[in-house]
C-alpha cells in the first residue's frame with residue numbers, strides 16, 4: 275500500500291514521522307507520490323504546542339474524514355502530541371473514522387493494525403479460494419487433508435450408509451440409521467477425486483455392502499456398481515477395488531461372477547458368520563444357518579478360485595453353551611478361512627440382546643473361547659499362507675515400514691520386501707521367501723525394474 279504522513283510541529287515530530295515511515299517501508303509499503311491524496315494509509319502527525327497547530331491538525335483530519343466516507347478501506351492514523359501518552363478517549367469519540375491512534379514516537383499501533391488487517395485479508399482470500407474449490411466440486415468429490423494428498427494409497431468409499439437388519443447384538447442401526455445407498459454418480463465422483471489425489475485402491479464400504487441399491491427402486495445392485503467403478507478405475511488409474519462387509523444372505527452368484535470377471539476387483543470377500551451354532555445364530559437374528567454358510571463358502575470358492583474369505587465371530591453371546599461354542603470352533607476348523615475378526619460379546623445399550631438377554635457367559639470363559647479360536651486360526655492361516663512360499667505375487671505397495679516396503683497381495687495379505695527406489699503406490703511382482711500367519715516376506719526378482727516415483731496429480 276502507499277502511505278502519506280502530514281507532519282506538523284517540531285523536529286521531534288519530523289523524526290517521529292521518519293520512524294513511522296521506516297516501519298511502513300519495512301512492511302513493504304511505499305510513500306505515495308504528490309500531496310498524498312491517493313495514499314492508502316494517511317497519517318497526521320499532530321502538534322498541540324499552539325492552538326493554530328492544533329487547528330491545522332484538526333482541519334486536516336476533517337478533510338480525511340470526507341475521504342473515509344467514500345473510501346472506507348483507507349487507513350487513517352493520528353500520531354503525536356494530540357494523542358498523548360494516555361488513551362485518547364475524547365479523540366476516539368470525536369474522531370470515530372480514525373483507525374489508529376499513535377502516541378508520540380510510537381509507530382507500533384499502526385504496525386499491529388496493518389498486520390491484523392493483512393491477516394484478515396489473507397484469511398478472506400483463503401476462504402474465497404476454499405469456496406471456489408467447493409463450488410467446483412461435484413457431489414461426492416472429496417478433498418483429502420493436505421498431509422494425505424499424494425500419500426494415501428488405499429482409501430475407503432462409503433456406498434451404503436446405515437443398516438436396517440437389526441441383529442440383536444448390534445448398535446449400528448441405532449447410531450447410523452436405516453440403510454441408504456449413495457447414488458452411482460456421487461460414488462464415481464468420489465473415486466475420481468481420490469484418484470486425482472494419488473489413491474490407487476478403493477474399498478467400497480457398507481454395513482451390508484451386498485445390499486447396495488436395494489433401497490433404490492429399480493436401482494443398480496453391487497455387481498452393476500462394480501462394473502461402473504471398474505470402468506472408472508481403468509480410466510483414472512485406480513489399480514484395485516475391494517468391498518466390505520457382506521451379509522451371507524445377499525451374496526448372489528451374479529455378484530461373485532462379477533468379482534471373478536473384473537481384474538481390478540480383488541478376490542477378497544468379507545462375510546461374517548458370527549457363530550457356528552444354529553440356535554445362537556437364531557438368537558442373534560442373523561437369518562441363516564451354519565449349513566447355509568458352509569454352502570456359501572463352497573459357492574464363493576467355486577466361482578472365485580483364488581479367493582480369500584474373511585469372517586467375524588462373536589464368542590460368549592448370551593446363552594452360548596460350551597457345546598454351542600464348539601460348533602463355532604468346528605466350523606472354523608473345517609472351513610479354513612483366511613482371517614477371522616474375533617470379539618468377546620459385550621452388551622451394547624438399546625440392543626435387543628442387552629434389553630432381553632442375560633449376559634451369562636463369564637468373562638473368563640469368553641476369554642478362553644476367544645483364545646481357542648485365536649490359536650486355531652493362527653494354525654489354519656499359517657498353513658494357508660505356506661502355500662504362497664516360492665510363488666510370485668503381485669502386491670500393491672502401501673508404505674515403508676522400518677526400511678521395508680509394506681504391501682498387500684490381491685487376497686489382502688501383508689507382504690514385506692526390501693528394495694531400492696520408490697515403490698509407494700506401485701504394483702510390484704515379488705517372490706515370497708517366508709510365510710507366517712500374519713504376514714509374509716518377499717524379495718524383488720532380479721529382472722524387476724527399479725521403481726521411479728509415481729506420477730501424482732495432487733489436487
Ligand code: SF4
Pocket residue numbers: 437438439440441444445446447481482521
Ligand atoms: S451386525 Fe451388521 S448386519 Fe447386523 S445389524 Fe449390525 S450392521 Fe447390520
